[in-house]
Structure formats: structure tokens, C-alpha cells
Amino acid sequence: MEPDDGYRLLVCRYRPRGVAKEKEPWDAWCSALSPSVELHADVYGKDGRPRIEWSEYERRFLVEMERHRFWIDGFAARVRKGETITVLCSSACVDPARCHRTLVKRLFEEAAFPPAPAKTPSVIRRR
Template identity: 30%
Template sequence: MTKLKRAYDDPAGDDGWRVLVDRLWPRGVSRERAAIDDWAKEVAPSPELRTDWHHDPDRFDEFARRYRAELDDNPAVDALRAGLADHPVVTLVYGARDEQHNHAVVLRDYLEERW
């Protein structure tokens, strides 16, 4: 099972393996409070893609398509998949405010489709 959670939300006992999937550490969140087990920053969108999109919900479909193309060519995805296979519950942790239009949603769907 793969769950999503904002880095600003409190960790829970049922989060399982908590993986931060942002390229940058979330502002104002201490490492202790975040309770992150792994930081997979290599699977985050490229800086260019993130800048082009700039969290515009109207451009989310285009962002998702381009991000999936990046994931297809990213060897770090295989390392993340291996970690997912070792844990029955995984929470992908992200810093974006929008809980429906963010890269973690795309990444979760991508992993579930190919896992």
C-alpha cells in the first residue's frame, strides 16, 4: 500500500516506511519532526520541469505527462521500487500545498501502475 502525506502533517504509526520525494527539504520542518526513513530526491521532477509548471493546476496534465517521461528514463525509480517491495506500507512524503496536483500523486500512480 502506498500512501501520500504532506511533510507538514504529523507522522502516524500506520505510515510505514516514510520516503521524502522532494528535491529540497521542506522549509521549517525539522528532521526529527519529519520522521523520514529515506530521502529519494533523485525521483523528484527536474528543476526545469518544476519551474516550467510552477504548481499551476491548469497545467497539471502536461506536467504529469512530462514527469512520467522523466521517470521512464530515471534509474533512481528502480531503487525506489526495490525499497517499496521491502515494505508493506509506504508513505510518500512531499511539501506541496496542493494535495491533488503535485508530483507525489503522479509518482504514486506511476509506481502503482508499474509495480
């Protein structure tokens, strides 16, 4: 834990075992912002399934998150107001570049600060 972590949001599919509620190092647990049970099983190769590639995982996870815009937009509003939100995941995720918490962070940032619409280039015609 760092002093500048702000609001610490756990986005694991399963609540970590062995941590007493009063000793949880996070402020909230939002399993809605984690992969579905099926996607979680596919990425870890559970139940004899072949492990899926990161690109497939990312594609499917982003599709799943469309059903959870309520949560994304809610946390994005807090970010837009200047609040720091630290997105946490399981200690099993050792590579942030291949963890859904990085995708969740990106979704928050994109919703909080959407890019300005691209200007349509002017068309100049000579007659």
C-alpha cells in the same frame, strides 16, 4: 504521521527548511523522484514563466521519470514484498490529484504489479 505509514519517502525537489535532521518526519528524501528544476519552475510559473497545465506537467514528469527507473524499480520491489511506502511531498501541494507524489505512487504500483499481457483473441476461420 500514522502508525501504518510504513516507510515514509519524501519526494520534494527541495528539502524543507526549518526541520532539524533528527526531527524529520520521513525516513528518506529522494529528490530524484521529484520534478526537475525546470519543470518545477514551469508548474509554479516562476521567473515570469506562464504556468503549464496539469496534463503537460504530467506528460513531462513521466518522461523525466524514465531516467530514474533505478529508484522506481527499487521502491517497487519493496512494495511487491508487502512493504508500505507512504509518498510525501511539500505542504504546498494541497490537491493530491495534481501532485507528482500521486504519479510516483502510480509508477511504484505499475512497476510492482505490472498488468498481465492482454491475450490475443483467437481467430476462427471457416473454410
